[in-house]
Amino acid sequence: MTLIDSHCHLDALEFLHEQELIIKDALEQGVEKIIIPAVNRKSFDDVIELSKKFPNCFYALGFHPMYIGDMKKDDLEILQSYLKTYEPIAVGEIGLDFFVTKENQSLQEEVFVSQLKLANDFDLPVIMHVRQAIDDVLKNLRRYPVKGGIAHAFNGSLQQAQMLIELGFKLGFGGAMTYSRATHIQTLAKILPIESIVLETDAPDIPPSWLGHEGRNVPGELPRIAAYFAELRGMDLASVIEISHQNTLDALPKIVQLCTSSENLH
Numbered sequence: 175m176t177l178i179d180s181h182c183h184l185d186a187l188e189f190l191h192e193q194e195l196i197i198k199d200a201l202e203q204g205v206e207k208i209i210i211p212a213v214n215r216k217s218f219d220d221v222i223e224l225s226k227k228f229p230n231c232f233y234a235l236g237f238h239p240m241y242i243g244d245m246k247k248d249d250l251e252i253l254q255s256y257l258k259t260y261e262p263i264a265v266g267e268i269g270l271d272f273f274v275t276k277e278n279q280s281l282q283e284e285v286f287v288s289q290l291k292l293a294n295d296f297d298l299p300v301i302m303h304v305r306q307a308i309d310d311v312l313k314n315l316r317r318y319p320v321k322g323g324i325a326h327a328f329n330g331s332l333q334q335a336q337m338l339i340e341l342g343f344k345l346g347f348g349g350a351m352t353y354s355r356a357t358h359i360q361t362l363a364k365i366l367p368i369e370s371i372v373l374e375t376d377a378p379d380i381p382p383s384w385l386g387h388e389g390r391n392v393p394g395e396l397p398r399i400a401a402y403f404a405e406l407r408g409m410d411l412a413s414v415i416e417i418s419h420q421n422t423l424d425a426l427p428k429i430v431q432l433c434t435s436s437e438n439l440h
């Protein structure tokens with residue numbers, strides 16, 4: 175059984191022209207699949223292109239809350255037409271960020287709700303970015319239910335985690351839990367039900383502690399993140415790899431469909 179990096183911005187400028195090497199390294203480390211969420215209009219074509227080039231990459235399409243200020247009037251219609259035309263495994267990366275960008279809260283909420291509705295229309299899960307806004311996200315998910323998905327880089331309370339799990343979500347853990355002062359995230363990683371956890375690098379963001387300031391976060395770091403998590407939970411690494419792999423497929427079931435249909439083509 176192999177790992178899935180459930181959140182990686184492989185289309186980021188930092189990785190330009192190096193994606194092939196990065197993917198090769200990831201595969202050598204046992205990271206079999208990589209999920210790339212789009213963040214804005216421009217990235218839609220980039221993530222689709224990457225998945226065409228690298229069959230172990232899967233993408234989500236959506237507008238990230240931190241990029242909503244740059245959106246054009248017809249962007250949501252464009253998202254709708256892309257969801258119709260292409261094969262995203264989720265709507266994402268969507269969500270609310272009241273930490274970095276709080277001056278446009280109501281616009282963020284409006285775009286988030288529109289994207290929840292689109293996810294529902296297309297029967298897709300969502301990949302969410304949530305910062306200092308979990309209660310608002312929960313409120314909107316209750317009003318506009320979707321078929322679950324992933325709350326990536328989760329950093330809320332235990333109670334908020336449980337509410338997201340009840341709404342069908344898995345919670346993403348990655349580099350942030352590897353810092354010694356990150357005791358809250360570590361506690362969550364230790365006590366949440368193992369079935370609700372997925373692993374991610376969020377590369378190039380959130381480098382794990384061992385990379386220091388100089389190091390570059392890539393999907394190939396995921397095995398060490400998984401080992402850190404296994405140690406935290408007192409589990410063996412093989413079980414962590416197997417269970418987190420299955421959890422990711424459960425959250426994003428279209429991956430299985432796409433793999434099956436591409437096998438049938440050969």
Ligand SMILES: [Zn+2]
Nearest residue numbers: 181211267303
């Ligand atoms: Zn992200």
